[in-house]
Amino acid sequence: MPLLYTRYELLRTLRNRRFFLLSLGFPLVLYFVIVSPNRDVHDFDGSGISFAVYYMVGLASFGTMGAMLSCGGRIAAERAVGWNRQLRITPLTPRAYFRVKVLTGYMMAVISLLALYAAGISLGVSLTADEWLQMTGLILVGLVPFAALGILLGHLLTPDSIGPAMGGGISLLALLGGTWFPLAKHGFLHDLAQCVPSYWLVQASHVALGGRPWSTLGWVVMAAWTVVLGALAARAYRRDTGRI
Amino acid sequence: MSGGAIVGGSSTATAGIRLSGLVKSFRGPDGPIRAVRGIDVEIAPGETVALLGPNGAGKSTTIDMLLGLLRPDEGSVSVFGRSPAQAVADGAVGGMLQTGELIRDLTVRELVAMIASLYPEPLGVEEALALAGISEIAAQRTQKLSGGQTQRVRLAVALVSDPELLVLDEPTVALDVEGRRAFWTTMRTFAARGKTVVFATHYLEEADAYADRVVLIAHGEIVADGPTTEIRAMVGTRTIRATLPGVDADALGALPGVSSAERRGEAVVLRCSDSDAAIRALLSAHADARDIEIAAAGLEQAFLALTGDG
Numbered sequence: 001m002p003l004l005y006t007r008y009e010l011l012r013t014l015r016n017r018r019f020f021l022l023s024l025g026f027p028l029v030l031y032f033v034i035v036s037p038n039r040d041v042h043d044f045d046g047s048g049i050s051f052a053v054y055y056m057v058g059l060a061s062f063g064t065m066g067a068m069l070s071c072g073g074r075i076a077a078e079r080a081v082g083w084n085r086q087l088r089i090t091p092l093t094p095r096a097y098f099r100v101k102v103l104t105g106y107m108m109a110v111i112s113l114l115a116l117y118a119a120g121i122s123l124g125v126s127l128t129a130d131e132w133l134q135m136t137g138l139i140l141v142g143l144v145p146f147a148a149l150g151i152l153l154g155h156l157l158t159p160d161s162i163g164p165a166m167g168g169g170i171s172l173l174a175l176l177g178g179t180w181f182p183l184a185k186h187g188f189l190h191d192l193a194q195c196v197p198s199y200w201l202v203q204a205s206h207v208a209l210g211g212r213p214w215s216t217l218g219w220v221v222m223a224a225w226t227v228v229l230g231a232l233a234a235r236a237y238r239r240d241t242g243r244i
Numbered sequence: 245m246s247g248g249a250i251v252g253g254s255s256t257a258t259a260g261i262r263l264s265g266l267v268k269s270f271r272g273p274d275g276p277i278r279a280v281r282g283i284d285v286e287i288a289p290g291e292t293v294a295l296l297g298p299n300g301a302g303k304s305t306t307i308d309m310l311l312g313l314l315r316p317d318e319g320s321v322s323v324f325g326r327s328p329a330q331a332v333a334d335g336a337v338g339g340m341l342q343t344g345e346l347i348r349d350l351t352v353r354e355l356v357a358m359i360a361s362l363y364p365e366p367l368g369v370e371e372a373l374a375l376a377g378i379s380e381i382a383a384q385r386t387q388k389l390s391g392g393q394t395q396r397v398r399l400a401v402a403l404v405s406d407p408e409l410l411v412l413d414e415p416t417v418a419l420d421v422e423g424r425r426a427f428w429t430t431m432r433t434f435a436a437r438g439k440t441v442v443f444a445t446h447y448l449e450e451a452d453a454y455a456d457r458v459v460l461i462a463h464g465e466i467v468a469d470g471p472t473t474e475i476r477a478m479v480g481t482r483t484i485r486a487t488l489p490g491v492d493a494d495a496l497g498a499l500p501g502v503s504s505a506e507r508r509g510e511a512v513v514l515r516c517s518d519s520d521a522a523i524r525a526l527l528s529a530h531a532d533a534r535d536i537e538i539a540a541a542g543l544e545q546a547f548l549a550l551t552g553d554g
Contacts, residue, residue, distance in 0.1 A: 004361035008354055015349040082344035086401065089311050089332050089339045090362045241313075 002092065006100050013074070013104045023066040023112050027059040031119050034059075039123045045182045049208050053127070056120035057135065057205035058179040061198055063112035064139060065173060068146035069166045071105040075154025076162045079240070094237065102147045109143055131207045138204040138213060142222060145197045148229035155236035173198035194218075197225045261287040261310070261409065261440065265319035268305050279305040280316075281464035289324070289408070292441040294455035296448065296475075302464035303444035304342050307413045310442065311339050323409060331409070335363040338407030340398050342414045342444075348387040352378060355386055356400050363405040375433065376400035377426055392423045399427065403434060410434060412443035416450065428454050451475075482519035482540050484526065486533040488512050499525040511535075 013019070034055050038044075041051035078084050087097060113136065117125075127135070149169075157165055174180060176189075177198030183189055193199045200222060206213035214222075266283040269276040280302040287293050295303045308314035309321055312328030323331035331337050346355060356373060360366035373379045376399045381389065389397065395418050402410060412431070416424045431454065435441045445451055451458045451472065458475040460468040468475055481503070488496075489510050497505035501521030502514045516522040519538055526533055 002362055005358055008350060008358040008361075011354070012347065012349040078347060081347070082341060083347050085313060085341055086339075086344055086398075088313060089337060089341075090359060090405070091333050091335050091364075092362050093333075 009100050023063050027063040031059045052123045052125045053208050060113050060116040061201035062174050062179050064109040067108035067112050068105040068143050069150045071101050072150035072154035073162050077159045080159050135204050135207045142201040145225035148233050152233035155240045178202045260289050262322040266316045267318035290438050292435050292456045294451035294458045295444040296451040296458050297461035301461045336408045338402040338405045339411040340402040340415050346386040353382040359401050360404045367406045372400045372404035391418045409440045482516050484514040485537045487535040488533045
C-alpha cells in the first residue's frame with residue numbers, strides 16, 4: 001500500500017465535517033436520548049441483553065454502515081470531477097486505490113465505534129475484555145459487505161443521487177437489522193431480516209450472552225453478500241472505466 | 245485522408261511514441277459516432293507536438309488512447325516502446341486531462357505531495373510548485389482556488405512526476421491571456437529539459453507559438469502533419485469580401501493573388517493566396533468596390549478547405 005498516499009487520503013477524510021455530523025454525531029445523540037431514561041433495563045425485550053448494550057451496538061451498526069458507505073460517496077465525488085481519470089494515469093493501481101478507500105471507511109467506522117463504546121460505558125455498559133474484543137471483531141468483519149456496497153454505489157451513482165440512496169438504504173437496512181428496536185422473533189420479517197448483513201451486525205451485541213453470537217447462517221449470509229456485492233462492484237468499475 | 249498532407253519530420257523514432265492506425269467509435273443515439281478514423285503519428289523523444297483541430301475533431305479521444313484511458317477499436321499505441329498502461333505504471337507519463345477538478349480537503353502542497361508519492365523518481369514538491377508558479381498558494385485548500393489557480397495546480401500534478409512524456413489536453417481553455425502566457429512559459433521550461441510534450445488545442449496561435457510540429461486533425465483524421473511554418477502557410481489564407489454588383493466572379497478569380505472567387509448576391513468573396521496583391525488588383529480594376537473586409541481565414545474555414553468540405 002502506498003503509505004504517503006494513504007496518509008493524505010486519511011487526513012482528507014478526517015477533515016470532512018459532514019461525516020462527523022452524520023456518522024458520529026447523529027448516532028451518539030440518539031444513543032443518549034434513547035438509553036438515558038432506560039439505563040436500568042437489564043433484560044431488554046426478553047433478550048437477556050441490557051438496554052444500554054443493545055443500543056450501543058445497534059447505533060454503532062448505524063454509524064459504521066454510514067462510515068463504510070461514505071466511501072462510495074467519496075468515489076462518486078471523485079468520478080464526478082474526473083479525479084479517478086487523473087489517478088488512472090498515475091502508477092497507482094485500481095486495487096491499491098480501492099484498498100485505500102476501504103481503509104478510510106474502516107478508519108471512520110472505528111472512530112464511530114469507539115465513540116459509541118465510550119457513550120455505552122458512560123451509561124453503565126460493562127463487558128469483559130474478551131467480550132469487547134469479540135464484539136469489535138464481529139462488527140469489523142460484518143462491515144466487509146458494506147465496503148463492497150460502497151464501491152458499487154460509488155460507481156453507479158452521482159454525488160447528487162448517492163446521498164438519498166445511502167440515507168434510504170441505511171435506514172432500511174437499520175430497520176431490518178433491528179437498530180431501532182428488536183424485530184419479532186418469528187415470522188416473515190424475522191426470516192427476511194436474517195438475510196441482510198445489518199441484522200448480523202446488530203447481533204454482535206449477543207456476545208454479552210456468551211456463546212456464539214453469529215450462527216452458521218450469519219457467516220453464510222455475510223460471505224454471500226460479500227461475494228455478490230464484490231462481483232457487482234468489480235463489474236461496475238470495469239464498465240465505468242471501459243476496461244474489458 | 246485528403247491530399248495535401250505533409251509527411252512528418254521524424255519517421256524512424258522507434259523509442260518515441262507511435263500511434264498506428266487508431267480507430268475509435270462510440271455508441272450514439274443515431275448509431276455509432278466515429279470519433280477517430282485512422283490516426284497515424286510518430287513522435288520523436290524530445291519533440292513538442294500540437295494536436296490542432298476544432299472541437300469534436302477527435303483530439304481528446306486520441307489523447308485518451310495515448311494515455312491508455314481508452315482502448316482503441318483498431319490500431320495500437322506504443323509509448324517509448326511500451327504499452328500506454330506499462331508506461332503509466334512505470335511513471336513515465338504525466339497528463340493534464342481536458343476536464344477535471346481537484347479533490348477537496350487538502351492543501352495544494354499536500355495534494356502535489358500525495359501524487360508525487362506515487363512515482364519512482366518525482367521532482368521535489370517545492371520544485372514542482374515553483375515550476376507551475378503556485379508556491380504562494382501552496383498552503384491553500386484545494387476547494388478555495390480560482391479556475392486559473394486550479395489549472396496551475398493540475399499542471400503541477402502532471403509535472404511533479406517528472407515524466408518523460410507530458411500530455412496536455414486543451415490545458416489553457418479556462419485561462420485568461422496572462423494565465424495562458426504563464427502556463428506556456430512553464431511548459432516550455434519543462435520541454436527544454438528534453439521531455440516529450442504532446443498537447444491538444446483548438447487555438448492556431450498556441451500551436452504555432454509553442455509546438456515544433458503541428459498535427460492537424462479534423463473529423464477524426466489527420467489532415468496535415470508538419471512543422472508549424474508549413475501548416476501556417478496552409479491555413480494562413482485570407483479572404484476579401486466586398487460589395488461589387490455586376491462583375492463576373494470568374495473574372496475576379498483570375499486577379500493576381502486570388503485563388504478563387506464566389507458571388508453571394510451583391511457581394512463577392514475572394515479567397516486569397518496573397519491578399520496584398522489581390523486588394524491592389526481588385527481596386528485598380530474595380531474602383532467602385534465598397535464595404536471591403538479583409539479577414540484571416542479562421543481555423544474552421546481552413547479545416548473545411550483542407551478537408552475539402554468547403
